[in-house]
Amino acid sequence: xxxxxxxxxxDGTNYCGWQIQPNGITIxxxxxxxxxxxxxxxxxVIGASRTDSGVHAMGNVAVFDTETTIPPERIAMAVNRILPxxxxxxxxxxxxxxxxxxYCDCEKTYEYHIVNTRTxxxxxxxxxxxxxYELDIEKMRKGAAYLLxxxxxxxxxxxxxxxxxxxxxxxxxxxxxxNEEITIRISGNGFLYNMVRIxxxxxxxxxxxFYQPEQVKEILEAKNRKIAGVTAPPHGxxxxxxxxx
Amino acid sequence: xxxxxxxxxxDGTNYCGWQIQPNGITIxxxxxxxxxxxxxxxxxVIGASRTDSGVHAMGNVAVFDTETTIPPERIAMAVNRILPxxxxxxxxxxxxxxxxxxYCDCEKTYEYHIVNTRTxxxxxxxxxxxxxYELDIEKMRKGAAYLLxxxxxxxxxxxxxxxxxxxxxxxxxxxxxxNEEITIRISGNGFLYNMVRIxxxxxxxxxxxFYQPEQVKEILEAKNRKIAGVTAPPHGxxxxxxxxx
Numbered sequence: 001x002x003x004x005x006x007x008x009x010x011d012g013t014n015y016c017g018w019q020i021q022p023n024g025i026t027i028x029x030x031x032x033x034x035x036x037x038x039x040x041x042x043x044x045v046i047g048a049s050r051t052d053s054g055v056h057a058m059g060n061v062a063v064f065d066t067e068t069t070i071p072p073e074r075i076a077m078a079v080n081r082i083l084p085x086x087x088x089x090x091x092x093x094x095x096x097x098x099x100x101x102x103y104c105d106c107e108k109t110y111e112y113h114i115v116n117t118r119t120x121x122x123x124x125x126x127x128x129x130x131x132x133y134e135l136d137i138e139k140m141r142k143g144a145a146y147l148l149x150x151x152x153x154x155x156x157x158x159x160x161x162x163x164x165x166x167x168x169x170x171x172x173x174x175x176x177x178x179n180e181e182i183t184i185r186i187s188g189n190g191f192l193y194n195m196v197r198i199x200x201x202x203x204x205x206x207x208x209x210f211y212q213p214e215q216v217k218e219i220l221e222a223k224n225r226k227i228a229g230v231t232a233p234p235h236g237x238x239x240x241x242x243x244x245x
Numbered sequence: 246x247x248x249x250x251x252x253x254x255x256d257g258t259n260y261c262g263w264q265i266q267p268n269g270i271t272i273x274x275x276x277x278x279x280x281x282x283x284x285x286x287x288x289x290v291i292g293a294s295r296t297d298s299g300v301h302a303m304g305n306v307a308v309f310d311t312e313t314t315i316p317p318e319r320i321a322m323a324v325n326r327i328l329p330x331x332x333x334x335x336x337x338x339x340x341x342x343x344x345x346x347x348y349c350d351c352e353k354t355y356e357y358h359i360v361n362t363r364t365x366x367x368x369x370x371x372x373x374x375x376x377x378y379e380l381d382i383e384k385m386r387k388g389a390a391y392l393l394x395x396x397x398x399x400x401x402x403x404x405x406x407x408x409x410x411x412x413x414x415x416x417x418x419x420x421x422x423x424n425e426e427i428t429i430r431i432s433g434n435g436f437l438y439n440m441v442r443i444x445x446x447x448x449x450x451x452x453x454x455f456y457q458p459e460q461v462k463e464i465l466e467a468k469n470r471k472i473a474g475v476t477a478p479p480h481g482x483x484x485x486x487x488x489x490x
Contacts, residue, residue: 011367056368086367122256122331123301123483127368238368 001065004072005095006031006045006079008060011086013126013235017053018060027051027087031062034082038075039068048101048242049108052194054234056127059090059241061101101242107171107189109240112200112232114182128181129200129236135207137177142213143206144173144184146220147199154223156199157192158231166192166223175203185240194231202229246310249317250340251276251290251324253305256331258371258480262298263305272296272332276307279327283320284313293346293487294353297439299479301372304335304486306346346487352416352434354485357445357477359427373426374445374481380452382422387458388451389418389429391465392444399468401444402437403476411437411468420448430485439476447474 008031016024020032028047035043048061070078075092083089113128115121120130147170154166172187184200202219205211211219211229219228253276261269265277273292280288293306315323320337328334360366360373361380369375392415399411417432429445447464450456456464456474464473 009364009367011370058366085365085370088365088367090364119254119335120330120333121303122254122333123372125256125330 001067001097002072003063003065003095003097003099004075005093005099005101006062006064006076006089007091008062009058009088009090010056010060011126012051012054012056014086015053017051017055018047019050024053027060028062030084030087031079034079035064035066037082038070038079039066041066041068046101048106049239051237051239052234055237055239056235057239060239061242063095063099063101065097099244105189105245107187107243107245108191109172109185109187109243110191110196111238111240112184112186112196113236113238114184114200114204115180116182117180126235127238129233131204131207133208135182135204136209137175137182137207139209139213140203140207141175143203143211143216144175144199146213146217148173151220152223153192153195153220155219155225155228156195156202157225158194158198159225168192168195173199197232197234197237198225198228198230200232200236204232205229246312246342247317248308248310248340248342248344249320250338250344250346251307251309251321251334252336253307254303254333254335255301255305256371257296257299257301259331260298262296262300263292264295269298272305273307275329275332276324276334279324280309280311282327283315283324284311286311286313291346293351294484296482296484297479300482300484301480302484305484306487308340308344308346310342344489350434350490352432352488352490353436354417354430354432354488355436355441356483356485357429357431357441358481358483359429359445359449360425361427362425371480372483374478376449376452378453380427380449381454382420382427382452384454384458385448385452386420388448388456388461389420389444391458391462393418396465397468398437398440398465400464400470400473401440401447402470403439403443404470413437413440418444442477442479442482443470443473443475445477445481449477450474 043064045062045064072094076089115128118132150169170188174185176183263272288309290307290309317339321334358373363377365375395414415433419430421428
């Protein structure tokens with residue numbers, strides 16, 4: 001038996017997120033079906049990140065155990081022939097049998113993509129959040145700086161989570177601007193439920209001038225979800241990479 | 246009566262091109278219906294460019310005549326509330342009653358978007374042509390240089406056209422590279438049927454090393470569609486802008 005790690009890219013538009021659920025088709029389900037067809041085994045993958053409905057990925061990770069004779073590194077190409085066009089296995093490789101994609105020392109990187117224009121660009125509507133109000137990038141950067149490092153991110157976690165420890169470490173939080181495109185890039189050793197999207201929603205409020213940059217520090221210290229900004233919509237979010245140490 | 250010019254952006258993925266046809270829904274048809282709903286008049290737009298199925302636009306142009314009391318510059322915002330998300334009127338303005346978007350002195354700019362990677366990126370699959378073979382950009386640029394200026398582009402025109410004069414002027418033909426993204430940007434005073442996509446298909450063959458850059462000159466001089474490269478697929482093409490002089 002081998003454990004195989006898959007690095008998976010997808011367009012989340014047509015899926016109810018990663019995790020199998022009764023009310024709609026999910027990425028996990030489609031990947032399982034394709035692997036079952038490929039191997040003839042009753043495979044169920046274990047995913048690293050349960051991305052929400054509409055969220056995209058360049059590099060989510062999933063593992064599964066198999067007796068297949070297909071070499072692990074060839075599985076990507078073989079399963080891509082079965083998968084629909086909006087899900088692509090970027091890489092497949094053998095890992096140790098005790099490798100678990102969630103209970104592992106890892107660092108995740110997300111990007112949130114904003115287009116700051118008055119008029120929506122149709123071809124970018126499913127992968128970018130369009131903000132028509134002018135955003136002050138320098139203020140957003142000042143506000144973002146307060147979030148770097150280890151903090152209790154309780155203010156940036158939606159209530160429905162069952163996590164008890166809300167302390168996380170944000171290792172990188174960059175705001176890049178390329179003409180009207182703004183990318184918020186954030187890396188850390190773990191994120192609470194909706195944490196990236198609440199951080200983005202809060203920084204957008206800073207950019208619009210509703211909050212002063214210094215208020216981000218107050219919001220963090222309040223440990224109260226109600227005073228942070230709204231959760232930014234899912235379709236601007238992309239899970240870029242998960243690095244295992 | 247007023248003549249109103251619309252600048253229209255769209256994601257062509259879900260449409261059978263611009264022009265009304267019996268076998269599927271088209272952008273022209275959806276725009277007509279939205280304007281009829283807005284004005285209560287039996288409006289039929291005249292479009293500038295009949296983009297093919299799957300081709301996108303940042304700035305196609307259409308005009309229509311109306312008695313509406315809505316100020317011309319407000320029509321964009323009003324009709325966008327009726328249009329689906331994948332069609333957006335970027336601008337609306339009054340023009341002279343004799344302005345015709347096709348029989349006019351104008352310059353069009355197209356961009357063709359290629360991603361040169363071995364693995365398809367799902368979120369870019371509907372707006373980029375993925376080429377997995379390595380492309381030599383310098384060779385492509387050398388080949389492209391032969392196409393600049395006024396030439397008979399008969400080799401770059403699909404047979405089904407009914408145009409008799411195949412002389413056109415290419416004013417700009419740039420090949421830009423940003424990491425794995427390649428943009429072929431082309432401007433001219435008019436293009437033959439599939440001309441941009443055949444130029445792109447030919448330049449890709451140059452980039453792959455199947456044609457030497459100098460052969461582009463021979464292909465042009467042959468005035469024979471059969472010796473140029475294949476027509477590149479529609480979804481990489483975007484009509485960027487039409488400038489009227």
